[in-house]
Amino acid sequence: MAMRTRVAIVGAGPAGLLLSHLLEAEGVESVVLETRTQEYVEARIRAGILEQSTVDLLVQNGLGDRLLAEGDPHRGIHLQWPQERHHLDFVDLIGRTVTVYGQTEVQKDLGQAREAAGQPILYGIGDTGVHDVESDHPYVTFTDADGKRRRLDADVVVGCDGSFGPSRGAVPPAARQTWERTYPYAWLGVLAAVAPSTDELIYARHPDGFALHSMRSADVSRFYLQVPAGTDIAAWPDDRIWEALSTRLNLDGWELATGAITEKSVLPMRSFVQQPMRHGRLFLAGDAAHIVPPTGAKGLNLAVADVALLAPALAGLLVRGDHRAADAYSDTALRRVWRCTHFSWWMTTMLHTGDDPFDAQLQLSQLRWVAGSEAAARGLAENYAGMPIGL
Known part of the structure; x- marks a missing residue:
């Protein structure tokens, strides 16, 4: 059984759902595919610190009501070593804050927004494969929750499926570079x-x-x-x-x-970066392209930054026929990725004995x-x- 959409999004975590939300605002339809159940995705414990830019983006796109009501803005952090504790006040230093708001809550907010919009999200799928990304007609195959084999044709496939999904591996070894530290x-x-x-x-x-x-x-x-x-x-x-x-x-x-x-x-x-974050009509975002140790509180925020860049780039490509932002996506995103990779490594090596x-x-x-x-x-x-x- 075949389906068709403009953008096939593999992965219904925060990156995938936020991308579908931003694409809809740009007039681009999408279908989201997820191997886990909705209950599992919404319950898994992950990051809890949102950067100022992440908060601003969610609020600006109508996703911040509960975040603003229940999130806990923090002016900074405490650094400690034996017998000493020092407060770093981010507001005094740079005029920006962070907000404590769990990824589980972000996931729920995104899920509710997508459900209200009638967004097609297929949970509990299996045997997912990404195909023909070097052509103008990529597609994704999978087995749905009822055990039926299905195919989703698209103009673009976006891998938001983390370290172990099929998207990362759909980039041929000869076309990618990887860096890793365990x-x-x-x-x-x-x-x-x-x-x-x-x-x-x-x-x-x-x-x-x-x-x-x-x-x-x-x-x-x-x-x-x-x-x-x-x-x-x-x-x-x-x-x-x-x-x-x-x-x-x-x-x-x-x-x-x-x-x-x-x-x-x-x-x-561990730290991991794969580049480029685009191969043909396949784009990678979030953990599908990069992993950072959690010391710097960057994982979720990097995923948000990726899709914030990717949504207008795909709208330019698919709606206006302007490929410039899509062509620049990988290089633009990787500048931030490597900055955050370095910061996460620096915080990790400074604090772990x-x-x-x-x-x-x-x-x-x-x-x-x-x-x-x-x-x-x-x-x-x-x-x-x-x-x-x-x-």
Whole structure:
């Protein structure tokens, strides 16, 4: 059974749904395909920090009502190492903020907007294949939720299907370059039903390993602990987690509140970039083209920036016959990708501990420099809060 659309979007995460929303505003129809169920996609725990540019884009496109009502704007972050905690105020430094608003909430907002618009989204598909992207008639094949084999013809295919979807691999090896770094540590991520013990995020370097105190709401806290790569979650019962967090976040006169842990998982840490982000009539966005370690809070924001560039580029190509922005998409997007890849690597290597005492002294020197130099603090703030999309 064949279908047809202008843009076939593979992946119904935030990148895919936001792209379909932006394309509709440009007068371009799309169909979204997703291997997972809608319930799974909306429930999976991911990022929680939105850059100023991401917030502005969502609000400007009618997606910000709940974000503005329930999101938690933060002026900055705390940097910590043993016996010292320093606040970096982004508003004072660069006049921009970040907002704590979970990716699950962004996903729900996008899903509701797409449902209200009657957007075709096919969840629970399988055996997805991307074909003929070097021609003017690319198409996607898949098995639908009822087990029927189907084909979706399109003018353009956009891969928003992450690291393990078929889109990335549809670019022939001879036509792509890849760069990858795998870190020797991972994050143990924890959700806890306890009010945050901090007003803004705490990034803590400690001899035992990095720790991060974040939050999802006034009643839910999010924590991360540096653990060795390949760590078995069973080796970290709740008591051990709270003990490690209390030790690594310890500061005289401050106390960590504890509560019931409702979710925990181990997250690998790696960097990955594939270029170009376009091959023929196939365009890549988000994790399909690049992965960053979560230390810099860039993953979701990079995906948003990608599709913010891609939507008008595809409208130019498909509606006005102007291919210039589509031709420039990969180069334009990759400038931001590599900037965020560097920032995420820098934050990661500055805060995570290893076995080399020389590296430890370099890390402390960097932290003292950032906390003590307005120019250094401004550089961190500019990267963390995010530069305007397109720069």
